[in-house]
Amino acid sequence: MADTETTEPKYVVDSLISEDIDEYLKQHEHKTMLRFITCGSVDDGKSTLIGRLLYDSKMIFEDQLDALSADSKKVGTQGQEIDFALLVDGLAAEREQGITIDVAYRFFNTEKRKFIVADCPGHEQYTRNMVTGASTADLAVILIDARKGVLVQTRRHSYICHLLGVKNIVLAVNKMDLVDYQQDVFDKIVADYTEFANSIGIESFTAMPISGFKGDNITKHSENTPWYEGPTLVDHLETVEVLSSVDAEKPFRMPVQWVNRPNLDFRGFSGLIATGEVRPGDKVRVLPSGKTSTVSKIVTFDGELEEAGAGQSVTICFDDEIDCSRGSVISVADNPPQTADQFEATLVWMADEAMVPGRAYWLKLGTQMVSATVAEPKYEINVNTMDELAAKTLELNAIGVAEITTDKQVVFEPYVENRALGGFILIDKMTNATVAAGMLNFSLRRSQNVHWQALDIGRKQHAALKNQQPAVLWFTGLSGSGKSTIANLVEKKLHRMNRHTFLLDGDNVRHGLNKDLGFTEADRIENIRRVGEVSKLMADAGLIVITAFISPFQADREMVRSMLPEGEFFEVFIDTPLKVAEARDVKGLYKKARAGELKNFTGIDSPYEAPRSPEIRIDTTKLSPEEAANLIVDTLLGDA
Structure with a gap:
């Protein structure tokens, strides 16, 4: 030049x-x-x-x-x-x-x-x-x-x-x-x-x-x-x-970002068209509900359009009122995307802290946000040799393949077919930090074969028969804090009041349901997940469920909370200083942990994340077990 x-x-x-x-x-x-x-x-x-x-x-x-x-x-x-x-x-x-x-x-x-x-x-x-x-x-x-x-x-x-x-x-x-x-x-x-x-x-x-x-x-x-x-x-x-020209040739897909309702005379659904084209008069399907309708008009800031395609942000209006909200996906009626809650995915781990199998993360896919757990990786990929390596977790910048389970159906397409409906991120529930980027490969067959069976008798009928409001009292605290003692007193008091209860104790559960689990971080998470699922089933049966587990991780306690209807989960923090709990050492566990004979022991070589805002906090340096039990029962029945 x-x-x-x-x-x-x-x-x-x-x-x-x-x-x-x-x-x-x-x-x-x-x-x-x-x-x-x-x-x-x-x-x-x-x-x-x-x-x-x-x-x-x-x-x-x-x-x-x-x-x-x-x-x-x-x-x-x-x-x-x-x-x-x-x-x-x-x-x-x-x-x-x-x-x-x-x-x-x-x-x-x-x-x-x-x-x-x-x-x-x-x-x-x-x-x-x-x-x-x-x-x-x-x-x-x-x-x-x-x-x-x-x-x-x-x-x-x-x-x-x-x-x-x-x-x-x-x-x-x-x-x-x-x-x-x-x-x-x-x-x-x-x-x-x-x-x-x-x-x-x-x-x-x-x-x-x-x-x-x-x-x-x-x-x-x-x-x-x-x-x-x-x-x-x-x-x-x-x-x-360019990619947009390729996307224009694919079936119509638009994730809904928000419901546009400026006044009572207008209701539309706004979003960025991911693939395909749409015109007034087109038959469309809204997922995951599966409801169908017809496009009445396509609106933008500059006026109505005769057609719109991939890469355009528009508001779509329907001929009739059907269920559609943020997170829904509008698609062509006769060729919709899939829905599933279990997938195989490729993950690129982006956090300094390693992935924890079984821990609940937020999964954000387009405008959809669901709770998801990641299983132990099938393998990690060595990008230099393309070898598939055995792995228990994924460290920073590692790439691996794992199965993911979500708490509700997700509208998706494999990433190779549709970036917008196949690419996702995982978000730490406590810090809101993005910990991984992922690509959905395919849904697992079992997710298509297992369906919810409609039942005539539900949690409302079970609770009415017992004349009580279901609840889960989730006791958490260090080993030796007094969880089991206080939980036992609470159940006795509720029993005398003709309340229908069941107590799940950490040690007792490990003799049966969770006897296959150890005390690694991953095993502790799975232990709490299983107990959470059992607690949910018991609450569905109308019971007041009392659990006594160390449950050291805040994210896992929040995972259980998310399983239950609002107002039915009571986090009960048995707040006992480590020195006090260790001085009691009824089972001799602290002594073994200090001697190096017991690994991954909470408070010694494994962390305990104290609740940030529990429904009930019990300071055992100020309250006796009997006083603590009275406070818990009064709080429960007063809020029920």
């Missing part, structure tokens, strides 16, 4: 000041949008490449260029060369270390198309950030340093892109200027990558030799690579098929 074209780049609209700006904007309004990511190993030149694209497409203000030149001198760029990576690496830590940590999104456009590009971090420890960028991408530019060839992170990022359904792959062999533009270097790297790509299922990719720093084969063919006859990077980005 000539000096006159590169030394004083202007923002793309500067040259239009004397022209009709409205006409210009109208021309660019209907351009297609391509979302793509740049990824690869550390220092492969991802940020530099994006900076070059922004620079060459004249998407930099003059004051930005001046600041960029000054920053380039500060970080040691020689001569008058510009360090394009500084356009993208916005975090101070990134500039200091010369690496990308966060996912940086940038917008630019050419005469043919608009682009959103995500610069993804190369370090393994930031793989979770890379997953975020790839989840919405139509295309991935996998960069390889021509001096280093295919590296571990090249493989990892390629596999994740393939896993997340990125169909268009560009293999950009970067820094060709540092290997004298040798064709044999390029050919060897392409051959090595082809072998790897075939092994993970990548059927095709576009390879090109480039230099992000020098600009070779970015916007125009380079004289330094006369042996390369393929497209430039920008040419390829402008012409490749």
Whole structure:
């Protein structure tokens, strides 16, 4: 590119000041949008490449260029060369270390198309950030340093892109200027990558030799690579098929984000169309209810539409009133998506804390939010060898396959068919942190074969027969806190009052129902899950259920709470200081734990998460067991 074209780049609209700006904007309004990511190993030149694209497409203000030149001198760029990576690496830590940590999104456009590009971090420890960028991408530019060839992170990022359904792959062999533009270097790297790509299922990719720093084969063919006859990077980005055009050919699907009811005369259902097209008069089905209706009109802020398709946000109105709310999915009537509550899924674990099999997490799939538990992984995937490794859990950045069970039916399609209805995240219930990204592979057959049987006698009839309100008194506290003693007194008092009760004690349950479980974190979670299910069944029978379990984890107690109707779960915190509980040591367990003879003992080498806002708190340093029992019974019957 000539000096006159590169030394004083202007923002793309500067040259239009004397022209009709409205006409210009109208021309660019209907351009297609391509979302793509740049990824690869550390220092492969991802940020530099994006900076070059922004620079060459004249998407930099003059004051930005001046600041960029000054920053380039500060970080040691020689001569008058510009360090394009500084356009993208916005975090101070990134500039200091010369690496990308966060996912940086940038917008630019050419005469043919608009682009959103995500610069993804190369370090393994930031793989979770890379997953975020790839989840919405139509295309991935996998960069390889021509001096280093295919590296571990090249493989990892390629596999994740393939896993997340990125169909268009560009293999950009970067820094060709540092290997004298040798064709044999390029050919060897392409051959090595082809072998790897075939092994993970990548059927095709576009390879090109480039230099992000020098600009070779970015916007125009380079004289330094006369042996390369393929497209430039920008040419390829402008012409490749985008995901939205593919989605438009699929059956109509729209997750409902909210019910639009501005007044009593209007009721519509708003959302982003995931796939397909819809028109007034179309027959549609609402899931999971399965109710059908006809589209009466399609409304947007600018007025009504004759048709709408994938990628458009609209409000759809029906001819009649049927059940539809946030989390529902509107689909074409004769080809709806599936519903299920048990799945096989591929997970990318994104939390510093390892996955805990059996723990309840929030599963968010589009606009649907349900409670879900993850079983012990079937296997973990070694992204370097593609081997399936045995695993008990998943650590940070690990990729594995596991079964997931949700507490209600989920509307879905396999991720390979529909990203919007197949991709989900898992959220920690206590911290609200995203802990994993996942892709639903298929529903388990047993979820289709097991159905709820309608019964004529339900919990209301059972409770009326016993003349009482069902409830679960969930006693929690350290070993030796007095849970079993107080729970026993509570049941005796309720029994004398002709109340129908049942006491589930932690030790007693482990002699039968849960005798196969140990005391690891995963086993403790499963222990509580089973007891929660039994408690729910007993409450359905109209009983007042009393449980006495350490139940050390807040998330597991909340899981049980969520099984029951509002107001029927009473968390009873037997608040006894560790020193007091250990001094009692009726069973000698603390002594064994201190001696190292008893592992995973709560309060010693396993944590206890005290309730944050229990319905009843018993301070055993101030109340006797008898006084505590009276307080619990009075609270229960007073609220019943």
